Amino acid sequence: MRQKFFSSVERWWRIHRRDLPWRRTPDPYRILVSEVMLQQTQVARVVPAYRVFLKRFSSVRQLAAADQAAVLRCWVGLGYNRRARALHRAARMIASEHGGRVPLSLETLRGLPGVGEYTARAVLVFAKDAPLLPLDTNIRRVFIRHFGQRTPRDLQIFADGLARRRGGRNLAQMLMDFGALVCTSRNPRCAALGLSHVAEVLAVPRQKPFVNSDRFYRGRVVAILSGSRRAVPIATMQRRLDKTEGETLRSSRLRRVLRALQRDAIIEFSGVSSVRLAT
Structure with a gap:
């Protein structure tokens, strides 16, 4: 069953993989910026903001040297402005403590403002193809539906085992795309690829209306x-x-x-x- 799943998804991904700007670079700084922006924000909103932000702050040192107001002005439209402030503080820490280079160890990355377990793993996977797998909402949903993994610990063990055998970067991008475009939270289309679910995901409560909140x-x-x-x-x-x-x-x-x-x-x-x- 596992082999059928990966063969089917790999064939689909060769045709439907998303071409996203942060996937065209191994630069840890640019990947860090994209991952912070993607926290709780849809990809379609992040793409133009990412380009504008990096045009203004093309390096860690440029971002670190800016004042916070300038950073916030470049963040307008993304929401959750605390992320901008955390990214700015992280850039200053990287500039002062790491010579302007984004550190590439899990422990050191987790010590940066605004960087948790997921973001640290994502930077390592997408910057250096580390044999890890960051578990975003899409990948969790895929693993629950198709492999029956549920607890956070079981999900992470299962994910990292796959990454050690299959590599991190392409595997992560493939599963993210499959979860975002096919194995969606509502009305999934996995059956179109000949794939059936072994378990179902608990329904996610709808968020309260954003407008006027x-x-x-x-x-x-x-x-x-x-x-x-x-x-x-x-x-x-x-x-x-x-x-x-x-x-x-x-x-x-x-x-x-x-x-x-x-x-x-x-x-x-x-x-x-x-x-x-x-x-």
Whole structure:
């Protein structure tokens, strides 16, 4: 069964593999940027942002030398701005402690801000074809459905065993593409390749609507501040955000959103009545 699965998926992948810009380079810095951007963000949104970001910050040292406000301005549209701040801090640590070169060991990578187990593995696999397998949502779903692996420990042992036999980079890209395009969370099309499931994945609860959520307004605040070199009066912010998507934004809610962004060191208050991107 395992051989049939990999033969079928490999034939499919030779035709349908995704051509993504970060797959065209083994540069650990560029791969690190892509992996941080891809955390909780769809590929289609990341592709143009990745190109813009690397045009502005083409090396670790360029990113490390920038101020945070400049980095946040390049991050607009991706959301989860704490990732931008973590990537910026990671670049400064790499520049100061590793000579401007992204370290290529699991332990050292995991010590960088914003880099967890998955991201560390992904950088090693895609930069140096390490015999590891980063378990993203797509690969987990594939392994559960087609091999019956469920617990995190069993999934990782199974994944790394495959990587030692089959290599890391191509295997990871193939399984990610298969999970994203065929073995999808809803309405999977695995049967079209002659593949059946041995287990089913528990249904993932639908996320709450993004529009008019606090996260939505956080993104809008950062976008407004990114377009201004000066502090923006909170009253002006209120007027620009009110009636967004037809909903009235209460001043108390705006203050809550601003305080949350301040706690995350994304923005800072200028006096008591204006805000700006933190530097």
